Amino acid sequence: MTSDPLVERMRPFGTTIFTEMSALAARTGSINLGQGFPDTDGPAEMLDAAARALREGANQYPPLPGIPALRAAIAEHEQRFWALPRDPGTEVVVTAGATEAIAAAILALCERGDEVVTFEPYYDSYAASITLAGAVRRPVTLRPGPDGRYTFDEGELRAAFGPRTRLVLLNSPHNPTGKVFTSAELSLIAGLCQEFDTYAVTDEVYEHLAFTDAAEPHVPLASLPGMHERTLRISSAGKTFSCTGWKVGWATGPARLVSAVTRVKQFLTFVNAGPLQPAVAVALGLPEAYFTGFRDELQARRDHLTAGLTAAGFAVQPSEGTYFVTADITPLGGTDGIEFCRELPERCGVVAVPTQVFYDDRDAGRHLIRFAFCKRESVIEEAAQRLSKLGR
Secondary structure (H helix, E strand, C coil): CCCCCCCHHHCCCCCCHHHHHHHHHHHHCCEECCCCCCCCCCCHHHHHHHHHHHHCCCCCCCCCCCCHHHHHHHHHHHHHHHCCCCCCCCCEEEECHHHHHHHHHHHHHCCCCCEEEEEECCCHHHHHHHHHCCCEEEEEECEECCCCCEECCHHHHHHHCCCCEEEEEEECCCCCCCCCCCHHHHHHHHHHHHHCCCEEEEECCCCCCECCCCCCCCCCHHHCCCCHHHEEEEEEHHHHCCCHHHCCEEEECCHHHHHHHHHHHCCCCCCCCCCCHHHHHHHHCCCHHHHHHHHHHHHHHHHHHHHHHHHHCCEECCCCECCEEEEECHHHCCCCHHHHHHHHHHHHCEECEEHHHHCCCHHHHCCEEEEECCCCHHHHHHHHHHHHHHHC
16 A cells, blocks of 8 residues: 555645645734635625525525526526526536536546646646646746736747647636736637637636726626637636635536536535525625625725735736735745745734745746735735835
């Protein structure tokens, strides 16, 4: 018997950086701006609906694809905001968060040896899911351009495609960089998907958090010509409605792709969050003022934290969306993000996340760290005060 029972392909994946940094925050009493979860609850209408569902008996297995009311609400939401027509009976499946949707999509669509094109830095579950499927990731690196906004090289993207390319995994608005992919970038990706006859899986959990000063508003890849029939679109309630612990996500797309995801999903969680699904259906139907107000609130907190980071001496990269902003540690004498983040709590009582762990090319992100601004204003202010110690 080998000393490590874990299968070889998963051995590179240890404890996630989020677990490590959150434990560090708890141990040192630091402000946790590392893990991306809000410190306030979501809209009252949603919370009240969840309480009613718990009391009124919605506590058993829901249907495998999700309760009809939620699937209908998801379809209506996509038509309302993105003009994407969906049949709630065949083109929507509810999942245990976006993480399960991504894993189920990759496991359903990729054979061993197939290649997945994605952009780095990438959310850590992407690499793990690709590896679980026995597929191969082909990362394309996002780098700050002359204006500080993250971009990629067209030649590098084209070179990532080949005869074994099975799908493109795209996250926009993008975690951890805060990038919102432009229409020109999306058109390039769409053209390559069609040229190489590949699927696209789009992680759009921050769909309502593209800020007003982004280069362009968020546009779903599925809405581009030629992409509707080859794209699985993934989102969730967690980020938009400040309920990350509920783990209610979904995948939408052509019936044949959603069916493939559902066939895998049934052997992962089967179903989840029975009494929470009616509440998410209520939340998705909230008036537009909720969604714009939530975006504006997060944008103001981004500005507050960005000002604090800049005053502390970081070189801050523009964040066009999401919960996050990335900062260059070089002006503060930092050379390694992991080392910097492990020392930061003792230096000033704040926890961040090193983004180099989200790259295959670790050197490309070694000097960058990520801060979350999805916290109360008082917490952002206290963090800014603590961070100011670095610039003294």
